[in-house]
Amino acid sequence: MSEFTGNHILTVNQFNRDAIEKVFDVAHTMQPYARRQKRTTVLDGAILGNLFFEPSTRTRVSFGTAFNLLGGEVRETTGMSSSALAKGESLYDTARVLSGYSDIIAMRHPAAGSVAEFAEGSRVPVINGGDGANEHPTQALLDLFTIKREVEYQGKGIDGLHIAMIGDLRYGRTVHSLSRLLCLYKNVRFTLVSPKELAMPQPIIEAIENAGHQLTVTEQLEGNLDVDICYQTRIQEERFPSQEEANRYRGKFRLNQSIYTRHFQSRTVIMHPLPRDSRAEANELDNDLNLNPNLAIFRQTDNGVLVRMALFALTLGVENLVTKYERDVIWHSNKSSD
Numbered sequence: 236m237s238e239f240t241g242n243h244i245l246t247v248n249q250f251n252r253d254a255i256e257k258v259f260d261v262a263h264t265m266q267p268y269a270r271r272q273k274r275t276t277v278l279d280g281a282i283l284g285n286l287f288f289e290p291s292t293r294t295r296v297s298f299g300t301a302f303n304l305l306g307g308e309v310r311e312t313t314g315m316s317s318s319a320l321a322k323g324e325s326l327y328d329t330a331r332v333l334s335g336y337s338d339i340i341a342m343r344h345p346a347a348g349s350v351a352e353f354a355e356g357s358r359v360p361v362i363n364g365g366d367g368a369n370e371h372p373t374q375a376l377l378d379l380f381t382i383k384r385e386v387e388y389q390g391k392g393i394d395g396l397h398i399a400m401i402g403d404l405r406y407g408r409t410v411h412s413l414s415r416l417l418c419l420y421k422n423v424r425f426t427l428v429s430p431k432e433l434a435m436p437q438p439i440i441e442a443i444e445n446a447g448h449q450l451t452v453t454e455q456l457e458g459n460l461d462v463d464i465c466y467q468t469r470i471q472e473e474r475f476p477s478q479e480e481a482n483r484y485r486g487k488f489r490l491n492q493s494i495y496t497r498h499f500q501s502r503t504v505i506m507h508p509l510p511r512d513s514r515a516e517a518n519e520l521d522n523d524l525n526l527n528p529n530l531a532i533f534r535q536t537d538n539g540v541l542v543r544m545a546l547f548a549l550t551l552g553v554e555n556l557v558t559k560y561e562r563d564v565i566w567h568s569n570k571s572s573d
């Protein structure tokens with residue numbers, strides 16, 4: 236049993252450095268199961284309610300994959316129109332009903348604060364898979380896990396990190412949650428690059444300043460930046476008041492190999508929560524970066540499974556039983572891993 240057992244995961248504000256290290260330690264132990272080198276059935280009989288009321292590829296599928304890899308079953312609800320929410324049912328009632336069918340629930344919803352409201356009606360732990368422009372705590376944890384691994388490889392830690400966050404910092408919930416987690420570390424330098432209209436919200440700026448971190452706010456990339464992590468984001472068009480307004484910013488923050496070479500160091504790690512908008516008019520992370528060894532975007536998505544397995548194991552209190560219910564696999568993948 237840990238401080239996680241039976242609790243919701245709704246915001247990064249629940250975490251301190253010790254709790255983050257606990258998640259990362261458990262995530263490391265999940266590697267053989269995530270790579271299908273071994274099986275564990277520690278969650279045999281358990282059911283995940285995976286409720287996604289907003290589009291998702293990696294968060295939805297990696298929650299489901301993580302739960303399956305621990306031996307549990309997944310029941311999915313996708314889209315508002317296929318749920319009784321479309322008939323006016325409250326989040327509270329939906330939570331009371333669905334928590335009767337599940338042992339744990341992962342949920343994404345377009346309204347800020349909706350997952351916390353849902354959790355009030357739930358009799359099982361609820362994990363926030365993204366609530367509007369507000370938070371995406373599990374993405375922030377997998378991003379931080381990735382940052383730690385990437386900079387450790389260069390002999391560094393998260394303390395003293397220099398991170399550039401680029402693009403839509405107003406509506407991009409991943410940068411909100413990641414910034415708050417980074418406030419728990421020491422001497423972090425933030426370079427925030429966005430148009431004024433898409434600037435990081437003031438409460439997060441204040442959290443960065445109150446943590447004593449160095450902060451540079453600019454509207455465009457300038458000069459050669461001594462940056463460890465370049466964290467690129469997508470223009471979150473679904474959160475803009477109109478498509479015309481979103482179009483104004485599309486394509487303004489492209490990153491390709493030549494821009495990378497001009498503004499960053501040869502060691503700078505490139506991250507993006509994905510999806511990247513690869514349409515010609517946006518092309519925010521060009522395919523010509525695909526062979527750049529510092530492009531960590533697909534290591535982020537792989538790490539997402541490890542971190543979500545760890546969160547399930549901790550929240551359901553089985554983190555110390557995973558090896559007890561371990562067995563060999565019959566089918567072996569020939570796929571190479573990064």
Ligand code: CP
Pocket residue numbers: 290291292293294295365374508509510
């Ligand atoms: N990063 C992320 O949340 O991706 P999805 O929208 O595909 O889940």
